[in-house]
Amino acid sequence: MLNILAETTGDLEAGLTAVGRGIVYGGAAIGPGIGIGIVVGNAISSMARQPEAAGMVRTTMFLGIAFTEALALFGFVLAFIISG
């Protein structure tokens, strides 16, 4: 029994690392996902109300997305950095 445990430890560590990576990126994507949804939803409703301001709203929307998305990108990088 102990022998088997000792043999599988390496695999276990690699597997848990992979699970950790998944959790890190998945967790980091929740907030920005909600945030980008709010940004784009509000941008669309303001474009529908005032189509003549669509160009300005679109630019600002991309800016808002870029700032919100930064957190998800940190999660992406962190998932790569984690090693077993």
Added chain:
Amino acid sequence: MILGIEFPPISHVVEWPDIIGSGPLAVNKVVILMWLTVAIVFGVMYTASRRRALVPTGVQNVAEATVDFVQEGIILQTMGDDGLRWTPFLLTLFTFILVGNLWEIIPVAQMPINARIAVPAFLTLVVYLLYWSMGVVHQGPIGYLKTSTIPPGVPKAILPLVAFIELAQILIVRPLSLAVRLFANMIAGHLLLTSFAVITAAVFALSGVIVIFPFSLFLLIALTGFELLVAFLQAYIFTILAAVYIGGAIHPEH
């Protein structure tokens, strides 16, 4: 049977063997694609500007549409009229990133050059140095720090916190997110297409499960179209953010 599919490891998909030379200056597929990108962008713009017809056709049409897009869609929206001086730089940035991304879906090449962090990191370094030097030149070192870290209308009590976050923003977060956004989007798309290509090929080889073959093939084609959109969108976002950062360094009120 499906469980027998073997996905290539990441290092297999993005690391290419050296073709010419060795060591840090070796030339591999990514470098050759980078040279091709420069040659294509230069060739299109040069031939378009040599024979300028009043009614544009062919190459001139493409070039004029691109210049128009960068001027109308990016610069006038973010930097205003006097940002038009920046057209050459931003146009170069946009076309280089766009053509570099498009290699992802062009057969035989099928490798976006921006899926190697070195390329977006270098482009980001250029933008980073540019907006810092523009800020220092136009507002002075103290003035630039002041206008970019102290937003108007913030209560005194939370000002230190806001100023610290804004300082981290212009020092670290901006360049990091600019480079990683482009890199992550391109490598994710590349891995997605690779995975579906592997699945489609493996299912095609197994004649027994021909039922799911059309699905994976259809998704592969649909995702190729989606990656076309992503390639364009990422080039647009990178350029628009570069324009906003540089414009903000020149005119603090925007």
